[in-house]
Amino acid sequence: MPNEPLQRLFAESGWTLSQCARAVNRVGAEDATPLKYNGSAVHHWLGGTTPRSAAVRRFVVEAFARRLRRPVTHAEAGFPAPADQEQRPPLTVEGLIELGRQDMDPSRRSVLGASLFSVALTIPGWPDVIGRAEAVTMGRTQRIGMSDVDMVIAMTERVSDLDDEFGGRYARPMAAAFLVNTVAPALLADGPEHVRDAMKSAASDLCYLTGYMAVDEGLHGLAQGYYLKALELAGAAKDHLTYCTTLRGMSVQAVDLGHGQTAMRLADSAAAASPQAGPRMRAFLAGQQAHASAQIGDRNNALVYLQEAETAMEKAESRATTFASYNPSSLLYHVGQIRYELGDVKGSIESLQESDNLRNHTFRRNRVRFLSIQAERQLELGHLEAACDTWGKVVEIYPHVESGQCDTRMNTMYRRIRPYLKNHHARALYERARLVTPARLLA
Structure with missing residues (x-):
């Protein structure tokens, strides 16, 4: 039939x-x-x-x-419903526990379609999540105070530091276990309303970070699951900042995978949900809108949003403190991406170099990624020796990170440099890189 x-x-x-x-x-x-x-x-x-x-x-x-x-x-x-559709826990905390347990047990991760990014994901709007505090049901056996909230915040900051310095491969399982064993019971506990709201907000931040680390490993479906939990918890806590930060993070995920229309929709949703944003947040959101606009070929809007981001950054306070903070180096990275999407490869490289000059070099994972992008574009212009010099910096940092994205960039380097191995600089780079690359990537 x-x-x-x-x-x-x-x-x-x-x-x-x-x-x-x-x-x-x-x-x-x-x-x-x-x-x-x-x-x-x-x-x-x-x-x-x-x-x-x-x-x-x-x-x-x-x-x-x-x-x-x-x-x-x-x-x-015309297909039957997925077998897990009816089993998916409807409540925020129950769903979080199930997601974290599946992440802790790699043998169960295939159930999630962990690597598959979905453009069809239904994103709850702010009005939809703001009234869902009742989904976080109070328990009977535990009571929490602000010291418990402070502990979750501190743990999130430390996991973020580990992620920035070493990559998410080791840090994410720690975060998943902490979510299941400590944060979820705290969400179900009794306590004053302001404390329970603060715990939901702290849990939302940690879900966002865990999703960000899943993106680092290429587990895009899993990341979307964490991002959705972050949105739900942010709404339950009436936490506009984390809600908008998460939407923007989802847009970054989409644009990096080449899904420009989805990235634009998510970036616009983040901006629309944050009408009272301060200058740093406005720069954060407008920079992403600019990047998504450039990817879909909307040059005029890309330049308008970029100007808005630059103006907002000039008004922002000098220090950025949270793991999701946006700073001048981040903005220059966006400038580089926008220039590239609009066809200006040389200008893109210049912006990425400026970004690297301003970047905190303890954030090793991101430095590997951004230097790799710069080298790939230098080679695209035919600047082989400059590309080898930039990739040389990557080879120095790479052994110190455990990151799926960095592994992917190294694989790209090998693929791009092989046609030039008769060149002295390319051969020297190739041999140095092989000394620090795990055998599983050289097979």
């Missing part, structure tokens, strides 16, 4: 059978699931054959959501 719902989606997409198959294969590759579907497979799906694998059904739904730029459900594609 033909799958009429899927046929309707296919007609709306405007794809050929082969284009649809390639789109599904690309989504699968993001989730570390190599697929080799062709137009014949799509023809069978349209004719009523349901993919046996639940993962493949999820990939099909995500591929159509990306193509149509709107949420697409399994039912809309």
Whole structure:
């Protein structure tokens, strides 16, 4: 029996059978699931054959959501609902516990589609989460005070420091265990209303940070799960700052993966939810709006938002203290990304160099990423020796970080430099890098 719902989606997409198959294969590759579907497979799906694998059904739904730029459900594609749909805990704290436990147990992580970024994710608006404090149900056996809140804040700051210096591979499991074993019971405890709100806010910050570290490992679906919990908890705490910071972080995730329209939507949502933002927050949000605008080819808005970010940064206080803070180095990184998206590769490199000059070099993971981007663009202009010099700085720092993003950048370096190994500088870089690269990445 033909799958009429899927046929309707296919007609709306405007794809050929082969284009649809390639789109599904690309989504699968993001989730570390190599697929080799062709137009014949799509023809069978349209004719009523349901993919046996639940993962493949999820990939099909995500591929159509990306193509149509709107949420697409399994039912809309004529597929059965995911097996875990009814099992997903509806309450904020229960859902947080389940998410953290799955993250602590890698054998269960595939249930989440941990590596798959979803453009169809439903993002709760501020009015939707602000009234959901009742979802965080009070317990009966524990009572919390501000000292408990201070402990969660301090733990978040220390995990953030570890993440900045060494990458998230070791720090995130610590954060997940802390969320499950300490923070979740505190959220269910009794206490004065202002203390319970402060605990929700602190928990929201930690969820945001844990999601950010999941992005670092390329676990994009898992990261989105943490980000959603951060939004829910921020709303329950009436914490505008963390709500907007999380939306902006979700936009960064999207733009780095090349989903410009989704990044723009999230950046605009963050800005709309923060009408009373101070200058640093306004710079933080406008910089991201500028980057997303540039990626979708909207040059005029990119430059308008960038000017707004620069003006706001001039008004901001000199010190930035929190792990989500935005500073002049961050703004120059955005300038570099915007210039690149708009075709100015040389200007992009100059901005990234200026950003590095201002950056706190104890933040090793980000320095590896940003220097790698700079080197890749130097090579794009044909500046081989300059690229090798920049990659040389990366090789010095790389052994000190445990980061999926840094691993990816090193792999890119090997791929980009191999055609030039007859050059003395390229060969020397290649040999130095091999001495500090784990064997699993050299295979």
